[in-house]
Amino acid sequence: MKLFDVYPLYDVTPVSAKGIEVLDDKGEKYLDFYGGHAVISIGHSHPHYVNRLKNQLEQIGFYSNSVQNPLQHQLAEKLGTLSNCPDYNLFLCNSGAEANENALKMASFHTGKSKVIAFSNGFHGRTSAAVATTDNPKINAPINKQQEVNFLPLNDFEAFEKTINSDDYCAVILESIQGVGGLDEPTTEFYQFVAEKCKLNKVVLIADEVQCGFGRSGKFFAFQHHGIQPDIISIAKGMGNGFPVGGILIHESIKASFGLLGTTFGGNHLACVATLAVLEVMEAENLIQNADELGVYFKAKAAEIPQVKKIKGRGLMLGLEFDFEVAELRKKMIFNQKLFTGGAKDKYVLRILPALNITKDHIDLFFEALKAELG
Numbered sequence: 001m002k003l004f005d006v007y008p009l010y011d012v013t014p015v016s017a018k019g020i021e022v023l024d025d026k027g028e029k030y031l032d033f034y035g036g037h038a039v040i041s042i043g044h045s046h047p048h049y050v051n052r053l054k055n056q057l058e059q060i061g062f063y064s065n066s067v068q069n070p071l072q073h074q075l076a077e078k079l080g081t082l083s084n085c086p087d088y089n090l091f092l093c094n095s096g097a098e099a100n101e102n103a104l105k106m107a108s109f110h111t112g113k114s115k116v117i118a119f120s121n122g123f124h125g126r127t128s129a130a131v132a133t134t135d136n137p138k139i140n141a142p143i144n145k146q147q148e149v150n151f152l153p154l155n156d157f158e159a160f161e162k163t164i165n166s167d168d169y170c171a172v173i174l175e176s177i178q179g180v181g182g183l184d185e186p187t188t189e190f191y192q193f194v195a196e197k198c199k200l201n202k203v204v205l206i207a208d209e210v211q212c213g214f215g216r217s218g219k220f221f222a223f224q225h226h227g228i229q230p231d232i233i234s235i236a237k238g239m240g241n242g243f244p245v246g247g248i249l250i251h252e253s254i255k256a257s258f259g260l261l262g263t264t265f266g267g268n269h270l271a272c273v274a275t276l277a278v279l280e281v282m283e284a285e286n287l288i289q290n291a292d293e294l295g296v297y298f299k300a301k302a303a304e305i306p307q308v309k310k311i312k313g314r315g316l317m318l319g320l321e322f323d324f325e326v327a328e329l330r331k332k333m334i335f336n337q338k339l340f341t342g343g344a345k346d347k348y349v350l351r352i353l354p355a356l357n358i359t360k361d362h363i364d365l366f367f368e369a370l371k372a373e374l375g
Contacts, residue, residue, distance in 0.1 A: 017044030092267030097125025121181030182346030183319030218292030
């Protein structure tokens with residue numbers, strides 16, 4: 001049996017990692033400024049994270065959600081406190097796609113409606129409803145297209161107001177910073193406009209924080225830069241630092257019938273401990289503040305590079321826009337400079353998603369490598 005082809009693969013085989021450094025099977029060391037799609041939030045193999053998982057595994061690694069699991073309650077309390085979102089209920093699942101799938105399901109159940117407003121260049125996952133709200137026809141099968149989704153341009157007030165003023169919509173789903181699309185984001189004025197219109201029309205506002213949440217933007221959630229309150233918040237990626245975990249925060253004003261949501265693996269003991277460890281490290285090491293401060297430092301360094309035409313994003317979720325396609329530059333950064341970066345749907349954007357505990361020295365090394373390749 002062979003593996004099903006999913007992604008084009010670089011000829012690099014990581015075998016160990018520590019902090020921001022990754023070692024391959026040939027003994028080559030790489031700096032990780034991509035974090036495996038923004039997943040590595042507190043650095044590879046953080047000692048506290050490793051110990052928490054090892055200790056939990058020696059006790060119990062898994063049992064189903066048919067019995068009590070106090071770790072879930074600990075996680076909900078800790079998450080509510082650190083995120084300043086105490087008025088939400090937490091549902092735990094396994095991935096960002098599953099989080100958005102359940103968020104859309106909750107919105108449809110709550111409103112009794114089925115249509116959704118999504119935005120151009122958004123990405124919400126690859127499961128049925130999540131991929132239907134993703135603006136990429138290449139990954140939509142015919143069965144996904146049965147969903148009723150209206151795609152609008154980001155930050156287009158007129159198009160949004162014209163569309164939402166009907167009785168057909170259950171949800172608006174919006175990335176607070178677009179990840180795969182290329183680091184575009186709603187303006188504060190637009191995000192507040194969307195929130196206001198959703199409230200007036202009794203439409204559920206879903207903030208997709210799968211990639212931009214958990215401190216990456218310099219606030220716990222990126223929507224907090226804009227002074228709005230979503231009805232549902234979807235989370236994943238950085239919350240587990242590599243352990244598969246996702247979830248949705250559901251505002252307590254939204255009710256559902258008992259048993260509407262369910263999961264076998266979601267919220268298992270190891271997933272909860274992995275997320276608790278991430279939150280504990282974020283708090284102890286002031287990583288949200290670090291992301292904010294180093295984002296400013298990174299942008300200042302990027303502004304010195306003539307080939308960088310635009311700097312997008314916030315905190316340590318950044319995009320460097322060039323006037324050429326960056327695929328070849330990414331290859332050179334990996335194989336010549338031993339440094340991982342990311343691409344985007346926008347082929348001119350280099351995506352930067354390092355762990356939140358990087359230092360200025362790491363950023364200096366990044367720009368030395370970038371300058372070496374740009375000449």
